Amino acid sequence: MSENETAPSAEATEAPIENQPASQSTEEITYHAVEKDGVVTAIWEMQGRKHLRTIDPRSRQGQDILRLYTTEHPEHHETAPAAETGEAASS
Numbered sequence: 001m002s003e004n005e006t007a008p009s010a011e012a013t014e015a016p017i018e019n020q021p022a023s024q025s026t027e028e029i030t031y032h033a034v035e036k037d038g039v040v041t042a043i044w045e046m047q048g049r050k051h052l053r054t055i056d057p058r059s060r061q062g063q064d065i066l067r068l069y070t071t072e073h074p075e076h077h078e079t080a081p082a083a084e085t086g087e088a089a090s091s
Contacts, residue, residue: 031065
C-alpha cells in the first residue's frame with residue numbers, strides 16, 4: 001500500500017465512496033475517490049473534514065474499497081467495472 005500525502009491537481013474531482021463508523025470519535029470515517037479523466041487516482045480516508053491518509057487505488061485495500069462501493073451502488077457498476085488487471089476501477 002502506498003501512502004501519498006500530496007494534493008491532487010485542480011482538475012481532479014472528489015466523490016464519496018464509503019462510510020464506516022469511527023471507533024473512537026463521533027465523526028464517521030469516510031472514503032472519497034479522487035478522479036482525473038474518469039480514472040480513480042487516489043482514495044482519501046477522512047474523519048469529518050480531517051484527511052487521515054491517502055490510499056492507492058491499485059493497492060489491495062484500495063481495490064477492496066472500490067469493489068465494495070460498486071457492489072453497494074449498482075447504478076455505478078456499469079461505469080465502474082471491477083479491476084481485474086491490477087489497474088484501478090473508475091467510478
